[in-house]
Amino acid sequence: RDLLGMLASQAAVALDNAQWSQDLEQKVAQRTQELQASNALIQQRANELAIINSIQEGMAAELNFQTIVDLVGDKLVELFGAGTSVLGWLDDEAGLIRLLYACEHGLRRKLPPVEIAAVAAGKRYYEALAARQAVLWASQAEYRAWGLFVAEGTEMSRSGVLVPIFARDRTLGLISLENMERDNAYGDADVRLLSTVGASMGVALENARLFDETQRLFKES
Numbered sequence: 001r002d003l004l005g006m007l008a009s010q011a012a013v014a015l016d017n018a019q020w021s022q023d024l025e026q027k028v029a030q031r032t033q034e035l036q037a038s039n040a041l042i043q044q045r046a047n048e049l050a051i052i053n054s055i056q057e058g059m060a061a062e063l064n065f066q067t068i069v070d071l072v073g074d075k076l077v078e079l080f081g082a083g084t085s086v087l088g089w090l091d092d093e094a095g096l097i098r099l100l101y102a103c104e105h106g107l108r109r110k111l112p113p114v115e116i117a118a119v120a121a122g123k124r125y126y127e128a129l130a131a132r133q134a135v136l137w138a139s140q141a142e143y144r145a146w147g148l149f150v151a152e153g154t155e156m157s158r159s160g161v162l163v164p165i166f167a168r169d170r171t172l173g174l175i176s177l178e179n180m181e182r183d184n185a186y187g188d189a190d191v192r193l194l195s196t197v198g199a200s201m202g203v204a205l206e207n208a209r210l211f212d213e214t215q216r217l218f219k220e221s
Contacts, residue, residue, distance in 0.1 A: 064208060065205060065208040066100065068201070068204050068205055068208055069087050069089075069100045069101045069205070070101060072087065072101075072175070072197065072201055073085050073087050073101035073103060074103075076175070076177055076194075076197070077103050077106065080177055080190075084103060084104050084105065084157065084160075084177070084178040084179065084180055085101070085102075085103050085175070085176065085177050085178070086099060086101065086102045086103075086111075086151070086174075086175075086176045086178075087099070087100050087101035087102075087165075087173065087174070087175050087176075088100065088173050088174045088175075088176075089165075089172065089173040089205075090116070090171065090172060090173050090174075091113070092116075094113075095115060095116050095117060096113040096114065096115060096116060097113060097114050097115075097116055097119070097120065097173075097174075098113045099111040099112075099113060099114070099151060100173075102151070102154075104154055104155075104180075105180065109153070109154070111151050111152065111153065111154070112152060114149065114151065114152075119149035120149075123146075123147035123148075123149075124145070124146050124147045125146040125147050125148050125162065126147070128146075129162070129163075129164040129171060129174055130164075130171055132164055132166055132171070133164075134161060134162065134163045134164075134191045134194070134195055135148070135161065135162040135163070136160075136161050136162075136186060136191055137159055137160055137161075138159050138183050138184045138186075139158065139159065139183045139184075140156055140157075140158055143156060143157065143160075148162070155180065157178035157179060157180050158179055158180060158181065158182055158183050158185070159178070159179050159182065159183050159184055159185040159186060160176055160177060160178035160179060160185070160186065161176070161177050161178075161186045161190055161191050161194055162174055162175070162176040162177075163175050163191070163194045163195045163197075163198040164198055165198045165199075165201050165202045165205065166198070166199065166202045167202035167203050167205070167206040168206075172202050172205060172206065173202075173205075174198075175194060175197065175198050175201070177190070177194060
């Protein structure tokens with residue numbers, strides 16, 4: 001009886017140590033996963049900043065309006081590999097969205113302007129852009145739900161993200177990045193990156209427009 005009692009006590013200690021060891025291993029594994037996730041997030045943010053900096057540096061070196069548009073469009077297509085991107089400019093005076101840059105399936109396209117009244121006025125996506133909010137769709141059903149339009153001669157994307165280009169208190173245009181091959185191609189990180197590019201681009205384009213206007217007035221005088 002005494003021997004069994006001693007063995008039982010030793011077994012209890014051994015089981016307690018085994019449970020403690022198992023709990024410790026689980027905590028270490030959990031902490032490792034948290035650390036890996038944190039490092040991955042830090043790396044993702046670093047990559048985002050590198051992309052944004054490269055685009056901003058390119059824009060800062062240019063004062064030509066269309067050159068800035070082409071630079072940003074080409075850079076987005078190159079980085080995301082989506083092959084489809086559109087940059088539109090709002091011409092409120094003419095009531096048009098001028099599609100200054102369009103690339104579909106990796107090929108540059110020349111698209112005619114579209115009437116704001118026909119494709120934008122009263123649409124859900126347009127109201128979001130006016131409120132400086134991004135538009136994200138994961139399927140063609142969501143594309144239709146947003147009220148998005150398909151430009152003449154192009155096809156509907158399966159997923160994408162659309163953000164406003166703005167400066168000061170005005171919405172100047174829009175940037176879209178679209179995927180024709182798969183749903184759910186974009187997420188919060190893409191929205192965050194593209195929104196930052198849109199804000200930076202608004203300042204650069206407004207400065208370029210003012211520079212062009214100044215040059216024109218100087219020549220006329």
